[in-house]
Amino acid sequence: MRGWSRPKSPSACPFCDCRWLWRNRRYRRTVQTLEGPRSFWVRQWKCAECGRTCADRIPGAEKGARYALEVKRKAVRTLFDSEQDVAHTIREMRRNRGWSPSASTVRRALGQAASEIRAPKPPSSGILLSDEKYVRIAGRKRPVLILRDTHQVVRAAEVIPNRSPEAIEEVMEPVQRWTQAHTLVTDDMKSYRVVARDLRLRHQMCQFHLLRAVNRRLHRYLGRKRWGMSREDREREKQKIRDMFRSFCRARGRRQQAAWVRAIARLPRRHPPLARFVAHFLRTWPVYHTFRRVRGCPKTNNGSEGGIARLEKHLARLRGFRSQERANGFLLLWALHWNYRPMETGPHRGKCPLELARLDVKGQDWMDCTGLTE
Numbered sequence: 001m002r003g004w005s006r007p008k009s010p011s012a013c014p015f016c017d018c019r020w021l022w023r024n025r026r027y028r029r030t031v032q033t034l035e036g037p038r039s040f041w042v043r044q045w046k047c048a049e050c051g052r053t054c055a056d057r058i059p060g061a062e063k064g065a066r067y068a069l070e071v072k073r074k075a076v077r078t079l080f081d082s083e084q085d086v087a088h089t090i091r092e093m094r095r096n097r098g099w100s101p102s103a104s105t106v107r108r109a110l111g112q113a114a115s116e117i118r119a120p121k122p123p124s125s126g127i128l129l130s131d132e133k134y135v136r137i138a139g140r141k142r143p144v145l146i147l148r149d150t151h152q153v154v155r156a157a158e159v160i161p162n163r164s165p166e167a168i169e170e171v172m173e174p175v176q177r178w179t180q181a182h183t184l185v186t187d188d189m190k191s192y193r194v195v196a197r198d199l200r201l202r203h204q205m206c207q208f209h210l211l212r213a214v215n216r217r218l219h220r221y222l223g224r225k226r227w228g229m230s231r232e233d234r235e236r237e238k239q240k241i242r243d244m245f246r247s248f249c250r251a252r253g254r255r256q257q258a259a260w261v262r263a264i265a266r267l268p269r270r271h272p273p274l275a276r277f278v279a280h281f282l283r284t285w286p287v288y289h290t291f292r293r294v295r296g297c298p299k300t301n302n303g304s305e306g307g308i309a310r311l312e313k314h315l316a317r318l319r320g321f322r323s324q325e326r327a328n329g330f331l332l333l334w335a336l337h338w339n340y341r342p343m344e345t346g347p348h349r350g351k352c353p354l355e356l357a358r359l360d361v362k363g364q365d366w367m368d369c370t371g372l373t374e
């Protein structure tokens with residue numbers, strides 16, 4: 001059968017390294033491979049020095065394992081490629097092979113894969129983009145912090161206890177140290193302003209999030225009927241205010257910027273309900289234009305491929321984890337898989353994030369960076 005060779009006898013005792021081994025007995029061992037069950041005659045050896053026993057090794061299967069490594073690898077690969085759950089992985093394998101490992105075997109394979117990650121570290125762009133997603137752990141919703149760089153390489157994906165600056169810094173600080181990041185691109189969550197200040201990072205707040213916040217505010221304020229305002233008036237005002245913020249985002253140069261900021265500052269005179277929102281904007285607006293002073297810094301923290309958003313769906317399909325360790329193990333594997341996965345759309349189609357970061361990964365398999373290797 002393809003790739004399956006005879007069991008290999010040990011060259012020395014695994015306990016005391018003595019090379020004098022007696023043959024003790026012989027037994028049958030069955031291993032589930034991708035082609036179905038396969039039986040081997042295995043010799044057991046007894047050490048002349050320490051008296052303990054050891055056995056022949058079956059290449060492609062670990063000591064005492066019922067399933068060959070290739071089965072476990074296939075299960076983990078199917079789970080991440082399909083972005084579905086364990087039940088789907090089992091169905092998929094059964095459909096293709098006529099049999100499949102059990103759910104607990106797939107879960108154990110995931111744990112084993114996550115137990116040892118040797119992730120490649122490509123050169124850094126110095127710019128970190130931050131994102132938050134959510135995961136259920138033991139029934140409770142918990143935030144996940146995702147840090148990637150401008151090449152889309154995920155540098156960290158970890159469950160954090162809450163969205164406080166301290167919790168974010170704990171994950172971000174070591175990443176900043178080894179990527180030597182100088183700039184941070186984030187959404188408009190308040191904690192990030194503190195984080196950027198504490199870690200001495202330049203801060204770019206996402207323009208897309210600003211415009212979304214404006215739209216939400218306007219929907220709440222001008223979406224409903226108001227005295228003295230017809231439906232057409234409301235729509236016109238909405239459009240006008242939206243365009244002001246859009247023009248602020250697109251402004252080139254300080255004079256244009258300042259002009260739009262002044263115009264926005266006058267808004268509450270005609271629209272008092274917007275006063276608080278505008279006051280907050282006036283305190284933060286320079287942070288939306290940091291990208292002009294930092295080369296390569298994006299205006300938004302949107303993934304150019306929009307792929308990070310898929311993590312949230314995958315997490316939802318898995319319906320949560322029993323513990324934080326399991327969730328973090330999954331996230332480590334997800335990040336590794338992501339970094340090796342070729343983009344499906346966009347200008348970099350066919351290239352994976354690691355390649356975009358100029359790391360040669362041709363012919364490499366992400367699974368070889370996990371604990372599921374011989």
Ligand SMILES: [Zn+2]
Pocket residue numbers: 013014015016017018047048049050051052
């Ligand atoms: Zn020994």
